Amino acid sequence: MTHLDRDLPGGGAPAALTLSPDILGQFMPLFLWLDKRGRIRAMGPTLTKILGTEAIGTAYARHFVLRRARGHAPEGDPIGKARRIAVNLLRHPGFNLRGTAIEIVTGGGGGEDGTDTLVNLSFGIHLSEAVRFFGLTETDFAASDLAIEFLFMSEAKAAVLNELQALTRRLEDARRAAQNEALSDALTGLANRRAFDAALDRALKVLGRGGRRFALLHLDLDFFKQVNDTLGHAAGDAVLVQAAKVLSDETRRGDLVARVGGDEFMMILRGPINAERVEGFAKRLISRLEEPILHESELCRVSASIGAVIVGEKAGHDAVGLLAAADAALYASKHAGRGRCTVSEA
Structure with missing residues (x-):
C-alpha cells in the first residue's frame, strides 16, 4: 500500500x-x-x-x-x-x-x-x-487522459485525409483516362485526329522558335476496301491493328503516329530529317505492310501509298498548307502506281 x-x-x-x-x-x-x-x-x-x-x-x-x-x-x-x-x-x-x-x-x-x-x-x-x-x-x-481523445481525432483526420487523397487519385486517374480516350483511336490505340492536330501545332511552334525541321507523312492503305468487301469488317479491323503495330514499331519515341481516318494514318518524324532518310523509312513501312496478314484462316493483303513533306526552317509554315502538300504528295504516289512514297519539301 x-x-x-x-x-x-x-x-x-x-x-x-x-x-x-x-x-x-x-x-x-x-x-x-x-x-x-x-x-x-x-x-x-x-x-x-x-x-x-x-x-x-x-x-x-x-x-x-x-x-x-x-x-x-x-x-x-x-x-x-x-x-x-x-x-x-x-x-x-x-x-x-x-x-x-x-x-x-x-x-x-x-x-x-x-x-x-x-x-x-x-x-x-x-x-x-x-x-x-x-x-x-x-x-x-x-x-481523464485527453491524449487518447486527441489520438482518435488525429486518426479520424488521417482517415479522412487518406480517403480524400484516394478520391483525388481516382479522379485524376479518371481524368487521365478520359483525356487519353479523347486523344486516342479506340481500335488501334494510336493518337486520333485531335491529338495529331495538336501535335502538329506544337511542332510548328517549336520550329518557329528555332527548332529542328521535321517530316510530315500521310499514309493510305492500298487495297483495304477489297479486304473489307470480300472478307468482312472484322478482317479489315485486323489489318488496321496490324498496320498500327508496324507503324509504331518503325517509329521512334519522339515521333507521332495517328490514325486520322478509316485507313489513313499521319506521322510526324522528328530528329535529323532529309529526303533520303524519309524515302528509306517509307520503303521499310511499305515492305512490312505488304506482308500477308492471317485472319481466321484467310490471308489479307494490302500495301500502302505515302506522301511526305519535309518541313524546313523557313518562316511562314501553317498546318493547313502542310496538310495540303502531304495530300498532294500522297495522290502523286497513288497515281504513280501505289505502293510507293513521294517526297516534297516545304
Missing part, C-alpha cells in the same frame, strides 16, 4: 491517504513504483502489458534508460518537488516516455516507514505509434 502524508491548510493535523497499486493503476495506467534501491515494486496495468509481470522486483535500470531529469526533492519534504523525467525503453528504444517522479512515504517492512519513488509516465508524441505497436486500446488509458 502507498501512504501519502500532507499537512492540512491552516496547520492542522496531517491527513493520510492510502492507495493500493490497483487503485493507482486506475488513475495512472502507466505508473511506476520504485523502492529506494531502484527496484520495481509495482506498475500500472498498461506498463505491465508492455514490460510483463516478470519485471516486478527487478531493477529499474534493466528496463529503462534515464535520458533527462529536472527538479529535485528538498530535504525534509516527504513528497518532494516533482521531477520531470524522460526515459527510453531498453527493449523498444524507438519509444521515448516522459513523466513526473515524486518521492512518497510508504509503510516499510517491520512497521518502519520508507521513502520510495512514484513515477507517472506517458508516451507523449509517440502515442499513436505505441498504440499500434503494443496493441493498446482505450481501456489502457485513464478515463
Whole structure:
C-alpha cells in the first residue's frame, strides 16, 4: 500500500491517504513504483502489458534508460518537488516516455516507514505509434487522459485525409483516362485526329522558335476496301491493328503516329530529317505492310501509298498548307502506281 502524508491548510493535523497499486493503476495506467534501491515494486496495468509481470522486483535500470531529469526533492519534504523525467525503453528504444517522479512515504517492512519513488509516465508524441505497436486500446488509458481523445481525432483526420487523397487519385486517374480516350483511336490505340492536330501545332511552334525541321507523312492503305468487301469488317479491323503495330514499331519515341481516318494514318518524324532518310523509312513501312496478314484462316493483303513533306526552317509554315502538300504528295504516289512514297519539301 502507498501512504501519502500532507499537512492540512491552516496547520492542522496531517491527513493520510492510502492507495493500493490497483487503485493507482486506475488513475495512472502507466505508473511506476520504485523502492529506494531502484527496484520495481509495482506498475500500472498498461506498463505491465508492455514490460510483463516478470519485471516486478527487478531493477529499474534493466528496463529503462534515464535520458533527462529536472527538479529535485528538498530535504525534509516527504513528497518532494516533482521531477520531470524522460526515459527510453531498453527493449523498444524507438519509444521515448516522459513523466513526473515524486518521492512518497510508504509503510516499510517491520512497521518502519520508507521513502520510495512514484513515477507517472506517458508516451507523449509517440502515442499513436505505441498504440499500434503494443496493441493498446482505450481501456489502457485513464478515463481523464485527453491524449487518447486527441489520438482518435488525429486518426479520424488521417482517415479522412487518406480517403480524400484516394478520391483525388481516382479522379485524376479518371481524368487521365478520359483525356487519353479523347486523344486516342479506340481500335488501334494510336493518337486520333485531335491529338495529331495538336501535335502538329506544337511542332510548328517549336520550329518557329528555332527548332529542328521535321517530316510530315500521310499514309493510305492500298487495297483495304477489297479486304473489307470480300472478307468482312472484322478482317479489315485486323489489318488496321496490324498496320498500327508496324507503324509504331518503325517509329521512334519522339515521333507521332495517328490514325486520322478509316485507313489513313499521319506521322510526324522528328530528329535529323532529309529526303533520303524519309524515302528509306517509307520503303521499310511499305515492305512490312505488304506482308500477308492471317485472319481466321484467310490471308489479307494490302500495301500502302505515302506522301511526305519535309518541313524546313523557313518562316511562314501553317498546318493547313502542310496538310495540303502531304495530300498532294500522297495522290502523286497513288497515281504513280501505289505502293510507293513521294517526297516534297516545304
